Amino acid sequence: MTAVASHAHPPTSTGLDHRKIAIWAFIGSECMLFASLISTYLIYKGRSVVGPFPHEACNPPVCATHLNPILNIPVTSFSTFVLLMSSLAMVLALAAVENKGKPGYEGLLGSSKFWLISTAVLGITFLGCQAYEFTSFVHEGLTIRTNLFGSSFFTLTGFHGAHVTAGVLWLITLLAIDIKRGLGPKDALLVDIAALYWHFVDVVWIAIFTLVYLIK
Amino acid sequence: MADQFTHTHAETDVHAMGEVHEHPTWKQYKWVALILTLITVVEVWIYYTPFKESPLFVPVLLIMSAVKFAIVVLFYMHLKYDHKLFKALFTGPLIIAMSTLVALLFLFGKFSGR
Secondary structure, eight states: OOHHHHSSSOTTTSOOOHHHHHHHHHHHHHHHHHHHHHHHHHTTTOOOOSOOOOOBBBOTTSSSSSSSSOHHHHHHHHHHHHHHHHHHHHHHHHHHHHHSTHHHTOSGEEEEGHHHHHHHHHHHHHHEEEEHHHOOOOOOOOTTTOOOOHHHHHHHHHHHOOOHHHHHHHHHHHHHHHHOOOOOOGGHHHHHHHHHHHHHHHHHHHIIIEEEEOOO | HHHHHHHHHHHIIIIIOOOOOOOOOOHHHHHHHHHHHHHHHHHHHHTSGGGGSSHHHHHHHHHHHHHHHHHHHIIITTTTTTTTHHHHHHHHHHHHHHHHHHHHHTTTTTTTTT
16 A cells, blocks of 8 residues: 555655646746736727727727727626636535535535536636627627737637636536546545636636726 | 555645645635625726726726735635745746736836827
């Protein structure tokens, strides 16, 4: 058994699991990726020559016809709320895995499957809102090639959406494992790593929501 | 054998690696969610008020956003309770990223009204 232990997970020089160090290092690098995308958006903000514009209407002769401000704050506020609630569901999924079988973690609210499904469904809802937003923008004449706002906006929010999609796939994988063999305290680190990624996607959206949608 | 491996794996990850930390309780998680929701509601509410035209609008929004960011990182990502190496791995690149962002905004004249 000792041989199995030393072969499976040798002690590390830091005393910490390498997978957790790796996910934090990855999150640190992602901070810099999103900072560069947000910087690009902010630098190009207000420099579009033709409409549609994010917060202002566009009238002739700048635009061929009158165009309303394009950002839909109510829909985005809803999707922001959805993503925040998905983070709550994720921490409850982790708590359910860590405390499986303990008193207070019985029934539906103590089920890791329930919270993993909830997190994935909320993530998919967020993606649905983003798909609706992108589609309506295209119908209103804003594509990635229309102006500087369109290019930087779709790049930034598209990258974020891709990260959410990866997170949803990760959650579905964990859910499949949970259904197949059950996730317990021994798997807490696997769920913890996925949770860290998911919360990071949430904090990036907190920044994007303020900087892109609310600040004129 | 599989059971032995799994058991050993768990012990290695959770105990031998020194990663057992105090985590917030369910009640605390729900309070955190409530605070995050309230801040978001206030952010959206002030967007629709005349305060939007105030010079304080942007700083207030940035502060609220920073508070939400910090709450999620400290409580949901457990960084408040985690090892200092993880704190360094996150805050180091975050400081570099924020500094780069501010430097680029200065470089492109976003603070000079150009």
